[in-house]
Amino acid sequence: GAGVSQSPRYKVAKRGQDVALRCDPISGHVSLFWYQQALGQGPEFLTYFQNEAQLDKSGLPSDRFFAERPEGSVSTLKIQRTQQEDSAVYLCASTLDHYNEQFFGPGTRLTVL
Amino acid sequence: GQQVMQIPQYQHVQEGEDFTTYCNSSTTLSNIQWYKQRPGGHPVFLIQLVKSGEVKKQKRLTFQFGEAKKNSSLHITATQTTDVGTYFCAGGDGANSKLTFGKGITLSVRP
Numbered sequence: 001g002a003g004v005s006q007s008p009r010y011k012v013a014k015r016g017q018d019v020a021l022r023c024d025p026i027s028g029h030v031s032l033f034w035y036q037q038a039l040g041q042g043p044e045f046l047t048y049f050q051n052e053a054q055l056d057k058s059g060l061p062s063d064r065f066f067a068e069r070p071e072g073s074v075s076t077l078k079i080q081r082t083q084q085e086d087s088a089v090y091l092c093a094s095t096l097d098h099y100n101e102q103f104f105g106p107g108t109r110l111t112v113l
Numbered sequence: 114g115q116q117v118m119q120i121p122q123y124q125h126v127q128e129g130e131d132f133t134t135y136c137n138s139s140t141t142l143s144n145i146q147w148y149k150q151r152p153g154g155h156p157v158f159l160i161q162l163v164k165s166g167e168v169k170k171q172k173r174l175t176f177q178f179g180e181a182k183k184n185s186s187l188h189i190t191a192t193q194t195t196d197v198g199t200y201f202c203a204g205g206d207g208a209n210s211k212l213t214f215g216k217g218i219t220l221s222v223r224p
Contacts, residue, residue, distance in 0.1 A: 048210055048211060058211075095210075106155050
């Protein structure tokens with residue numbers, strides 16, 4: 001595709017449910033980032049992959065958050081036992097190389113009731 | 114950890130006025146990037162600055178990286194309604210690929 005795509009665009013979950021958010025980066029982009037953006041805030045780093053290797057997961061808020069990129073392309077961010085404070089927009093970004101501009105997807109807006 | 118600050122969070126200008134906003138880091142940066150996010154949209158890359166004192170221009174936008182590589186500025190000449198949005202700076206520390214974003218400044222332009 002022409003850009004980064006994310007699905008679903010919107011997700012409503014009941015507290016305690018597990019959710020999985022998908023990111024399709026731009027073809028050929030080596031690096032992939034996940035961010036969490038709360039209303040009125042800047043994107044906050046969650047985790048980073050270079051190909052299939054997760055090189056930094058220091059931003060994941062708890063062990064309920066898990067991300068993978070098994071084949072070095074599509075990535076999934078999984079949140080187990082969702083809590084209300086997990087409500088946010090989850091943004092995925094990819095770059096050709098880790099030092100370059102990041103291309104963001106449209107995000108997934110997660111609402112936990 | 115690294116902090117990137119943008120103050121204020123909101124600014125309102127009359128169309129045609131100039132606008133300047135600043136970004137300050139608690140640590141020396143290896144590079145700084147600026148992004149623009151329109152309401153309901155996602156961040157879109159504007160520019161990257163790498164060298165101390167670097168200045169880059171994009172039409173009516175001028176970006177500068179401070180000599181100490183701890184601050185940056187964005188200046189818009191003669192604002193237009195199309196400039197509306199939230200402008201984020203994001204700093205890289207060079208140790209890894211992680212970017213630390215500021216909270217952004219939301220610009221509104223009165224026609």
